[in-house]
Amino acid sequence: MKSGTNFLKKALSFTLLGSLALSLCACNASPSMVTLKSQELTGRLPDESVTGKDPDDTFCSSTADFSIRLFQTALSGSGTGENVLLSPESVLSALSMTANGAGSTTRTEMEQVLCGGMSMEDFNPYMYSFQNRLTTSEDVSFHQANSIWIRNQEDAIQVNEDFLQTDKNYYQADAYYAAFDDRTTKEINQWINKNTNGMIPSLLDGPIADDIVLYLINALAFEGTWDTPYEDSQITEDASFTNYAGEPETVAMLHSTEDYYIHDEHATGFLKNYKGGGFAFLALLPEEGMTPEDYAATLTGEDYLTMFRNRETRDVIVQMPEFTYDYTTELKDVLSEMGMPEAFQKHADFSNMGTTNTGYLYINRVLHKTHIEVDRTGTKAAAVTAIEMTAESCVMEEETPPQVILDRPFVYAIIDTNTGLPIFLGTVNTVQ
Template sequence: MDLRLTLLLICLCSQGAISVEDTNKESVPLVPLIPLMPSNPIENVDNQNIPQLENEYTTEAPILATTAAISTNRGPLEDEQNEECWSTGRSPQSREVLAAAIQKLGVQLLQNLETTPEQPNIIISPFSILLALSQLALGAVNETRELLMHHLNENTLPCYHESLNNIFMQLRNNDLQIATRIFLRQGFQLKQNFVDNSRRFYDSDPAVLESLQQINDWVNNATNGKITDFLTSLPPNFLVMLINAVHFKGEWKSRFDPRFTSRGVFYLDDKHMVDVEVMENAKHPLSLFIDNELEAQVARFPFMKFMSLLVVMPMSGRVNISSLSEKLNFSDLYNRLPKERAVQVKVPKFKLEYSQELQEVFIKLGLGEIFSKPNLAEMADGPMLVSSVMHKSYMEINEEGAEAAAATTVVISRASNPVFQLTRPFVFALMDDMTQVPIFMGVINNPNPGAPVLQRGEHGSKDKVGFPMDKNHAGSFGGPPK
């Protein structure tokens, strides 16, 4: 009797130990590029060629066991809890929380990023950026982890990385190309648990970095040639780069006929405009409405495979993200869209690129600690800090559809028919229809930055789009601002 009781107690204690161990485990999301830098600089790294050293990591071949193989080392209780977390991650509630978190991050970035004469537009992939920070969170502990998880989802998701993995897989199934990679300085070792979780949650394998060209070629291939020369040099004393790239190419459900594309104007503000190429369709199926609270027109341009371009164009003046931010909810706008109807549509063609170091804006948002004194003990031993968060993006809209690409690196170094004319600054979100995750977001203030800016009225009483420039027309969909 005493022996049986003793064995039972041993069994219960063993299960309790497994439970505690499991509670402290973290899951990893998909990630962008992250280099690691120690606080005490190590020897200089040549920016073009890094000496080859013997290392367990290879450039291309995977080095990890499969998820199934990894799971064989877990006990029954851990497997049960793990399956429960994966189930939670697949729930609609988790998807909604993450979609809202990605949108919130995107709006915060749009609100804090500044335009310049050289870069009058902002185009970002909040999904790509969130992936980068999420993978960084896999390697963080204590206050650093709490800080990151607060900004990523306000600590509302108990199974965060499983939930992000679920969205990651859904987006990939919708013909959105997502690539992830971990580049390592030769001889540097990551902790195996971080490597395992990076593969498990974000399909991200490590590779030894041999040259700068290796990174740029990887990004170029992952974005179908749309983002070239991603980095101009390797960060000094880098240890690890977590990188991801997103590429989308979609065909409109209703294409624009190139024969009706002509020169037109885009109104920068009440006094200035710029020449652009304008696509036109007299009877384009479009879902649109006026949101009185935003004082803006909202329109949805659907693609063939469960993606949409959602446009929010203020009725007058320029886009003011600060005033829109508290009221701008893309999911709410998406759910309020009415049925499509035939609309006279005019949309500018454009091909734009955007590049931004995000360190300053993240410091504004309260993430300054990751650039000064982060605790990344789950990633590797030794002092490290995030030295850079680089983001580059590309977007093109033409008669056939739209193409967009982005890459992120976190461097850790030691009435007729109604009329809708998109002829003024606007906010956009390229949405996945199934998850309502905003893959790309941005503000288009000038779709043709290289063209000379003209004073209103220089074209005479009739502008190039073809409608009279008078006060009666100014109140119609997309006409000149009041």
């Protein structure tokens, strides 16, 4: 546990979306396919103007549903008493870029899981507006970047130019043509390091396998400070936190009175704003005897949004621990269970993304790695998601203020306060 006072409030997410690999099944390139030959490809594509859609109930409902289902499905497969942290926004962004390259049943399944059955043609404008709005706050820094890396062997992959154009238009994705050798590994890691403000210095740690032909990468970084900073008198350096196993742990505890109280049948919580109020830290303490995992299992996206929208403007007495941890998981099984198994099978259809001279493309695995630090000055968090596609296939009356004392396991999120949608979702089962 780190209890230093020098951390800025930061949340970063990096998503590496996938290495596409060659299939054993042969197929021919269509006339709309192009074999790209330059190192930086984005300049070859026209700058097209697109119209976004402001987040509405349709978008918020589908995105909240994806976020909560991703969270609870991942929790069901996590280790007992383990701290978990996901970035639904990062995963959704990366998968949406990938879904633009999917076809037939593969695309239908992905659209159902990612956007509640909306077509990508309808969903992309929502993502365009939502992501642009997240990055325009004057009170916090929210940076987002996307890139596509393509193996430059002539027989490796022929990329559909329409796919690249769509991801450029709606996700501002840059495209690069690379040798996929040790230098490419270094360049990708440098891109990651730059676009996560140095919080994630690298992801790739070895040679890129011969059957990997394409990577799609999303990185997002959030930096802010508490809207109301903690004074020294509000900090207890040696407070106690009872972990998942019922054992006491010593932790620095932050005391405050917050303005927004949230609750449902099984949990009580609060919102604590970052500077400007556009983003907030949300915490939920399950009732006694209920674990964070058990509580998450009771939620739906609709439940979550209803709880956020019904938040009460009233004093709530809060105690919150400082904490830090890392988390790594593989999301292939999670996403398959959520309803998009075909994307991971050899008969997956990613023909709208591109073709190879030897076969089709499919997702091999989805890696997600996160890091978070919460202290008296703020939060520092990072997330990495890797989707790897491989090459074998084809106002109230006065009363006593409520108290939310986070001295035992709890659920938390970093949210966009305009929509309530979570950028990060996590659990704290231990602070050591």
